[in-house]
Amino acid sequence: MTTQWNDSQPIxxxxxxxxxxxxxxxxxxxGDALPSVRTVASDFQLxxxxxxxxxxxxxxxxxxxxxxxxxxxxxSGAQRKLMDSERQKFLNxxxxxxVNRIRQLGLDVNALIKTNSK
Numbered sequence: 001m002t003t004q005w006n007d008s009q010p011i012x013x014x015x016x017x018x019x020x021x022x023x024x025x026x027x028x029x030x031g032d033a034l035p036s037v038r039t040v041a042s043d044f045q046l047x048x049x050x051x052x053x054x055x056x057x058x059x060x061x062x063x064x065x066x067x068x069x070x071x072x073x074x075x076s077g078a079q080r081k082l083m084d085s086e087r088q089k090f091l092n093x094x095x096x097x098x099v100n101r102i103r104q105l106g107l108d109v110n111a112l113i114k115t116n117s118k
Contacts (some may be wrong), residue, residue: 015040015054015055023082058072
């Protein structure tokens with residue numbers, strides 16, 4: 001994770017999204033422990049409450065589970081759940097916006113696909 005934060009979104013949300021990306025790309029696997037709140041807060045110079053809020057959001061989404069006295073762990077099935085939800089988000093939100101932009105620019109979708117498959 002980088003230490004650059006975007007001012008347009010709360011830091012806890014950005015930390016949550018970065019953790020989600022790490023689960024999606026396999027950096028964090030199911031059953032893996034997340035770094036402690038104190039470690040993340042220290043490494044990124046964040047308030048521990050910000051890190052706790054981020055982790056709680058992951059717990060609320062059932063992607064991470066708390067194990068009393070042990071820490072936070074990636075839930076079984078978290079990657080599949082995320083993959084399914086991210087695909088739906090892409091197909092319902094991002095892809096239509098891309099298609100619209102492609103049309104606005106007068107680009108040929110087939111030519112774009114050929115260009116990017118080389």
